[in-house]
Structures are given as C-alpha cells and as structure tokens.
Amino acid sequence: MNTVSQRAQRQGVFYMLLCAAMWSIAGIFIKLIPWNSFAIAGWRSLISALCVLTYMKKSHLSFCASRMAVLNGAVLALTFLCFISANKLTTSANAIMLQYVSPVFILFLSAKVFHQRVYRSDLLVTGFTLAGIALFFLDQLSPGNLLGNMIALFSGFTMASVFMTSSQCKSDDERMTGILLGHVFTALVGIPTCFFTPTPITVQAVGCILVLGIVQLGIPYVLYGLAVRSCPPLLCSLLGTVEPLLNPVWVFLGTGEAPGPFALAGCCVVLVTITAWMVYKSRRAAA
Numbered sequence: 643m644n645t646v647s648q649r650a651q652r653q654g655v656f657y658m659l660l661c662a663a664m665w666s667i668a669g670i671f672i673k674l675i676p677w678n679s680f681a682i683a684g685w686r687s688l689i690s691a692l693c694v695l696t697y698m699k700k701s702h703l704s705f706c707a708s709r710m711a712v713l714n715g716a717v718l719a720l721t722f723l724c725f726i727s728a729n730k731l732t733t734s735a736n737a738i739m740l741q742y743v744s745p746v747f748i749l750f751l752s753a754k755v756f757h758q759r760v761y762r763s764d765l766l767v768t769g770f771t772l773a774g775i776a777l778f779f780l781d782q783l784s785p786g787n788l789l790g791n792m793i794a795l796f797s798g799f800t801m802a803s804v805f806m807t808s809s810q811c812k813s814d815d816e817r818m819t820g821i822l823l824g825h826v827f828t829a830l831v832g833i834p835t836c837f838f839t840p841t842p843i844t845v846q847a848v849g850c851i852l853v854l855g856i857v858q859l860g861i862p863y864v865l866y867g868l869a870v871r872s873c874p875p876l877l878c879s880l881l882g883t884v885e886p887l888l889n890p891v892w893v894f895l896g897t898g899e900a901p902g903p904f905a906l907a908g909c910c911v912v913l914v915t916i917t918a919w920m921v922y923k924s925r926r927a928a929a
Contacts (some may be wrong), residue, residue: 647872654872655920658881661865666888668858671850673689678839679726680849684832687722689855690863691825697864698818706815707823714807715823717800722828724797732790738886739779740794743772746880752875756806762802764876767919771880771912778887778908805875808867825863880916887912 675682680853698705728737745768804824811817870878887909 643877650872652818653780654869655881656879657869658873659864659884661862661869661890662882662884664858664862664865665882666885667892668854669889670892671854671858674850675847675854676844677841677847678835679730680723680832680835681839681841682832682854683722683726684829684835685851686859687719687825687828687856688833689852690860690867691822691829693856694818694825694863694867698822701814703818704815705822706813706819708816708819709813710807710810710812711816711820712823714804714811714817715827717803717807717925718821718824719780719827719831721797721800721804722799722824723831724793728788728790728797732787732794736791737794737797738889739775740791741801742775742795742883742886743795744802744805744882745771746877747799748805748876748879748915751802751806756810763919763922767880767915768876770915771883774908774911774915775883776908777911778905780904780908802875805870805878808870809875814867814871817870821863821867825859826860834911877920880919883912883916 648826672679672682697703725737725741729739749760749764753760808817808820811820866878873881
C-alpha cells in the first residue's frame, strides 16, 4: 500500500468514526418526539435526503440510478425500518446488539457472494469485537420478544448488505445516489403513517426532528459516502460499533448515570481489538 492510499484510508477511518459518533445521538432525541417510530424515520430521512442532495449539488455529483445504487438504497431503507421495528418489539439493548452482528454477515457475503478472501485475522477481530459488544450490554440483555429479536438480527444482515453494496459502487455518483435513494425510500414508507397515528406538531418535536435529520443522519451519511471510498466494508462495520459504545456517554452527560464495570470492560475490548487489527493490517500492507 503506497503512501497516498494509506493517507486515504486514514482519512476514511476518521470520516467513519465521526459518522458513527454522530449516529450515536439518535436515542436522546427520538425519546423527545411523541410520534410513531415510522413517522420519525420517514421525516428524519426526508430531511437527510435534502442534506445528501445538497452535498451532491455542491460537489457536482450526478444522479446515477444504476442497479447497484438502487439495491444499496433498498437495503439502507430496510435497515432503517427494521431497526425501528425491532426497537418497538424487543428491548433497545437487544435491538442494537443483534444489529451489530453485521461483521459476521459481511464475512459471509464477502466469501460466498463476492468471492473475496477472508483472512484469519478478520475472523479473530470479528469474534473479539462481538464478544466486547456482548460484554458491554451484559446487564441489559434479556430474552425479549422473539419476533423483535429476529427482526433485529435481520437488520444486522441488511446493515452488512449496505456496507457491501456501497463498496461495490464504482463512482461517487453511484454511491451517493444509493444513499439518497435509501432516505427517499424510507420517507415514502414512513411519512404516510402520520395520517393514521397521532403526530402532534410542537416546537420541541420539530427541533428534535431537524437535529435527527441534519446532524444525526444527513451529515453522517455524507461522511459515510466519503469513508467507503477507501475503507473496506469490514473495517467500516467494525468502526461503526463506536455508535453503541457512545450511547452511555450521552446518558452519563445527560443524567449523570455512569456505565457499569462490564460496559467499561466491553468498551476496552472493542477499542483495543479494532486498534490492534488496524495496526496489524497497516504493517502487513506496508510489508
């Protein structure tokens, strides 16, 4: 790997970490909006779509509705909707824990669908990361609702599919079009629920949905589109685990509730594992 590509990957890692950090603020603002979950997802994605479209216009990117872009948009919309449904049907801890088994699905898709080689180090880092996340949520996991757990697990598969299809897009136009379509599809499904469920319009609700659409989803997905240009799917997925790890940080800052010892240990396991793996991959590439 030459110096230019190493610099590009470091930049991609930074974008992905920043993206995951911004994703992590969702829980705080969603709880402040007294709307149906699908309505929140729909309006959030509509605002996010406007952010992505603005970026495409400023960057002179063209709309490219290729087969891969449409597929990427479809699995992205499924991820949004499945995760929200899982949160309604099972515990939040179960939903986010089961979604973040996505690295396992990425290894499967890489080997069986895209015929890419899977290294032993990839298997090890995935195993340790999943163990760290499980440890992180040890005190909160419960049997939960079977249907909710199954939908959460499926959202892990769709999330893996998002990373894989994004990496298969051949240009920035195609990649950003896929992200734009994902938000549009979600808006088309979610917004009509406003006509069938109570959706009170208040200053707080409007303010929170704007924060979710712009800060929590719109800007992060622009950063995600930039990150996947140089970050492989598995690395993006592993870096994305920063999202659930940061959730207790916002809870602590908002309520003063400190994370327990298992959560701190799990956080350390995940961060040390991913850092060691990135150093190892960088040195192997240089050699």
